[in-house]
Amino acid sequence: MTNQPPPLTGYDVFAADPALTEGVARYVAAEHLGEAREELGRLGRAAGSAQAQCWGAQANAYPPVLRTHDRYGHRIDEVEFHPAWHRLLGHAVGAGLTGAWTRPHGHLRRTAGFLVWTQVEAGHGCPLSMTHAAVPALRAEPELAAVWEPLLTSPVYDAELRPAARKAGALAGMAMTEKQGGSDVRANTTRAEPLAADGEYVLTGHKWFCSAPMSDAFLVLAQAPGGLTCFLLPRVLPDGTRNAFRLQRLKDKLGNRSNASAEVEFDGRTWARRVGEEGRGLAAIIGMVAATRLDCVTASAAVMRQAVAQALHHTAYREAFGRRLADQPLMRNVLADLALESEAATTLALRLAAAYDGGTERDRALLRLAVPAAKYWVTKRCTPVVAEALECLGGNGYVEESGLPRLLREAPLNSIWEGSGNVQALDVLRALRREPAALDAYLTEIGAARGADHRLDRAIRGLLTELADLAGAEARARRLAERMALVLQGALLVRYAPPEVADAFCAARLGGDAGAAFGTLPHTLGLAAIAERARPVAE
Numbered sequence: 111m112t113n114q115p116p117p118l119t120g121y122d123v124f125a126a127d128p129a130l131t132e133g134v135a136r137y138v139a140a141e142h143l144g145e146a147r148e149e150l151g152r153l154g155r156a157a158g159s160a161q162a163q164c165w166g167a168q169a170n171a172y173p174p175v176l177r178t179h180d181r182y183g184h185r186i187d188e189v190e191f192h193p194a195w196h197r198l199l200g201h202a203v204g205a206g207l208t209g210a211w212t213r214p215h216g217h218l219r220r221t222a223g224f225l226v227w228t229q230v231e232a233g234h235g236c237p238l239s240m241t242h243a244a245v246p247a248l249r250a251e252p253e254l255a256a257v258w259e260p261l262l263t264s265p266v267y268d269a270e271l272r273p274a275a276r277k278a279g280a281l282a283g284m285a286m287t288e289k290q291g292g293s294d295v296r297a298n299t300t301r302a303e304p305l306a307a308d309g310e311y312v313l314t315g316h317k318w319f320c321s322a323p324m325s326d327a328f329l330v331l332a333q334a335p336g337g338l339t340c341f342l343l344p345r346v347l348p349d350g351t352r353n354a355f356r357l358q359r360l361k362d363k364l365g366n367r368s369n370a371s372a373e374v375e376f377d378g379r380t381w382a383r384r385v386g387e388e389g390r391g392l393a394a395i396i397g398m399v400a401a402t403r404l405d406c407v408t409a410s411a412a413v414m415r416q417a418v419a420q421a422l423h424h425t426a427y428r429e430a431f432g433r434r435l436a437d438q439p440l441m442r443n444v445l446a447d448l449a450l451e452s453e454a455a456t457t458l459a460l461r462l463a464a465a466y467d468g469g470t471e472r473d474r475a476l477l478r479l480a481v482p483a484a485k486y487w488v489t490k491r492c493t494p495v496v497a498e499a500l501e502c503l504g505g506n507g508y509v510e511e512s513g514l515p516r517l518l519r520e521a522p523l524n525s526i527w528e529g530s531g532n533v534q535a536l537d538v539l540r541a542l543r544r545e546p547a548a549l550d551a552y553l554t555e556i557g558a559a560r561g562a563d564h565r566l567d568r569a570i571r572g573l574l575t576e577l578a579d580l581a582g583a584e585a586r587a588r589r590l591a592e593r594m595a596l597v598l599q600g601a602l603l604v605r606y607a608p609p610e611v612a613d614a615f616c617a618a619r620l621g622g623d624a625g626a627a628f629g630t631l632p633h634t635l636g637l638a639a640i641a642e643r644a645r646p647v648a649e
């Protein structure tokens with residue numbers, strides 16, 4: 111047999127990605143850089159191994175199964191996973207992908223690790239994200255945080271359902287969405303009635319989506335006497351008995367099939383602890399939502415990177431009409447265009463993670479605007495990028511074994527959960543209208559690149575004109591969010607990426623010098639260098 115490429119395996123997913131390695135070097139201080147690189151290299155080699163790739167395939171080929179009752183008819187409300195799911199999660203938790211809050215540059219290092227490891231399998235990124243993101247919400251309640259934060263940030267994956275006091279590590283989920291409303295959670299009807307003990311309640315109601323239902327605890331929104339309130343709901347009560355957490359069904363989803371997403375009911379005996387004050391549920395859970403939104407950006411960057419890596423690898427080996435595909439001018443244009451999109455997404459995700467670590471007022475203000483803009487735009491780009499990358503593999507790409515169909519099914523998800531596209535765009539508008547410091551921080555950030563590229567400068571001027579008058583802006587909120595994300599990506603690439611990458615991005619994405627489809631970059635740009643930079647090389 112000739113002309114079939116070898117599998118892309120036995121490589122270091124981290125080291126093979128210059129946008130990622132350079133980003134880590136940019137933001138991690140010198141005294142921590144060696145350790146960070148070593149750790150990410152270890153994770154990268156594991157992610158590129160045949161073993162981990164096999165776990166990823168198995169976890170999707172054997173999806174989770176709901177077991178509502180045991181053999182005698184008792185309710186157990188458990189979900190059974192293939193062992194590969196546990197191996198993936200175990201490796202991720204052990205590598206610190208839920209431990210960002212405990213060490214210097216924790217967010218940047220975790221984001222880089224998440225980008226590396228979820229390339230193996232995207233579905234288990236969901237419990238990793240929610241566990242990571244639950245920490246800031248729980249900190250509103252120091253007594254609860256004292257119990258749960260060490261468990262949620264622990265490097266031990268402990269899959270047994272036991273009370274917190276007997277766990278070595280724990281996972282958290284969140285349950286906000288109900289049948290009658292997901293984006294508008296104020297429509298929640300789940301009721302919370304206070305018990306005699308302070309801060310304790312029982313819940314009655316349902317949640318229409320509750321992913322990773324075997325997690326140890328969930329942040330839940332419910333209507334208390336004082337209004338919409340956030341609660342921590344453990345699966346197992348402190349005395350070791352199971353909380354009433356009725357799993358009704360698992361969703362039959364387009365993708366994300368390794369992960370379970372359940373419908374769940376609370377039956378009036380479901381016990382929960384209040385987090386924050388009654389009526390302040392949205393304020394309490396917002397810290398969790400902000401962190402998961404950044405993870406949606408990172409997860410999309412990971413899906414895109416893996417798809418583009420597969421396309422670059424395949425075309426480097428496959429020949430047609432007497433020449434390697436990667437050397438054919440039109441394929442080179444497609445590959446360079448895809449690589450550009452992947453690099454822009456990675457660079458933006460890392461910048462936002464660094465702002466989390468920075469933790470200054472200005473960092474927080476930047477995140478307030480840049481996270482929804484990035485969540486809107488980067489997640490939207492994921493599906494077309496993966497579809498085009500799949501086509502680079504020709505018929506092989508359409509076949510399940512290539513891994514590309516799994517990536518394509520996963521691709522739309524990050525744009526839906528944690529606030530769908532319109533909701534993100536409207537959130538950008540809300541921040542623009544209500545939080546002047548957010549716009550100041552954004553303008554300072556992009557201002558650092560001013561004067562370096564005339565197309566970027568023109569795009570900034572155009573954006574400022576659009577921002578000057580926000581009347582009727584709701585109907586053009588997507589356009590605004592897109593432009594803000596593109597200008598921010600352009601500003602970062604102009605400052606940090608190789609000149610050919612920045613030049614092509616500014617020409618195509620800001621200067622309008624490209625068509626709607628990928629592979630329409632001006633042919634005069636350094637296309638070969640852009641594609642070659644991104645090509646993963648097996649050791």
Ligand SMILES: Cc1cc2nc3c(=O)[nH]c(=O)nc-3n(C[C@H](O)[C@H](O)[C@H](O)COP(=O)(O)OP(=O)(O)OC[C@H]3O[C@@H](n4cnc5c(N)ncnc54)[C@H](O)[C@@H]3O)c2cc1C
Nearest residue numbers: 284285286287291292293319320321527528529530532533
């Ligand atoms: C696989 C999967 C797993 C999930 N896991 C969880 C989970 O673990 N926990 C959880 O709580 N939720 C979960 N969700 C739910 C998810 O967060 C919601 O589906 C999402 O927030 C959208 O809510 P909705 O489905 O009710 O859609 P709707 O709120 O009905 O929105 C439908 C559409 O209308 C748009 N829209 C809404 N408001 C406006 C407006 N004002 N102007 C213009 N357009 C608007 C939205 O952008 C969207 O495109 C999950 C969803 C999926 C698909």
